Amino acid sequence: MDTANSIKEKLTQAGPGYTDSKYVATGYGRVSVPYADKMISEITCHGKGAAYLFEAKDCTVIDIGGQDTKIITMANGQVVDFIMNDKCSAGTGRFLEIMANTLGVSLPEMFDLASTGSGISISSMCTVFAESEVISLIGSGQPKQNIAYGVVESIINKVVSLCGRHATSDTNFYLTGGLCESDYIIESLSKKLGSTVFSSPLGRYAGAVGAALLAKSL
Numbered sequence: 001m002d003t004a005n006s007i008k009e010k011l012t013q014a015g016p017g018y019t020d021s022k023y024v025a026t027g028y029g030r031v032s033v034p035y036a037d038k039m040i041s042e043i044t045c046h047g048k049g050a051a052y053l054f055e056a057k058d059c060t061v062i063d064i065g066g067q068d069t070k071i072i073t074m075a076n077g078q079v080v081d082f083i084m085n086d087k088c089s090a091g092t093g094r095f096l097e098i099m100a101n102t103l104g105v106s107l108p109e110m111f112d113l114a115s116t117g118s119g120i121s122i123s124s125m126c127t128v129f130a131e132s133e134v135i136s137l138i139g140s141g142q143p144k145q146n147i148a149y150g151v152v153e154s155i156i157n158k159v160v161s162l163c164g165r166h167a168t169s170d171t172n173f174y175l176t177g178g179l180c181e182s183d184y185i186i187e188s189l190s191k192k193l194g195s196t197v198f199s200s201p202l203g204r205y206a207g208a209v210g211a212a213l214l215a216k217s218l
Contacts, residue, residue: 026210060173
């Protein structure tokens with residue numbers, strides 16, 4: 001709520017006055033924005049924002065978020081279906097952050113390592129056990145690039161599995177969220193899905209863009 005109030009102050013100072021604007025809150029923290037005119041789920045906002053950013057009314061949106069991974073099916077610019085990973089961080093961006101910390105590298109560095117690695121599979125479906133597995137691999141002397149490869153592959157495989165329940169052979173895929181500028185993630189997803197995954201640096205703002213578009217229509 002402190003963050004929400006701080007944002008309100010900055011918006012009031014930098015642009016139109018608070019009373020002249022419409023506010024839509026989205027994401028897990030949307031319940032902590034007391035001045036929001038409306039609260040809308042991140043699924044709706046991400047879908048709307050992606051359709052606008054990529055000028056694609058019919059597509060599948062992939063968002064590997066901090067707390068969950070969402071696969072959103074869009075038709076004629078509207079969300080028609082979605083699926084999320086199980087309630088576990090093992091299929092999310094948070095999982096990647098934890099594994100990068102365990103390896104002592106940043107996320108971009110882990111992706112660079114993974115691009116030259118091979119041969120390792122992370123079998124644990126739980127973040128806690130996966131971290132223990134990574135620590136064991138480090139202790140056994142496995143090269144960091146191979147471990148990084150196994151970590152990233154585990155995420156890619158989970159995302160591809162989720163996509164397989166919705167996508168068809170002619171589906172256009174668009175990656176949004178914090179990993180939208182990772183060439184390695186985009187290339188790996190494209191290879192496993194058998195279809196090009198498109199993205200853009202602005203893809204990380206898809207949820208906010210969607211929320212703004214929806215606020216405009218209030």
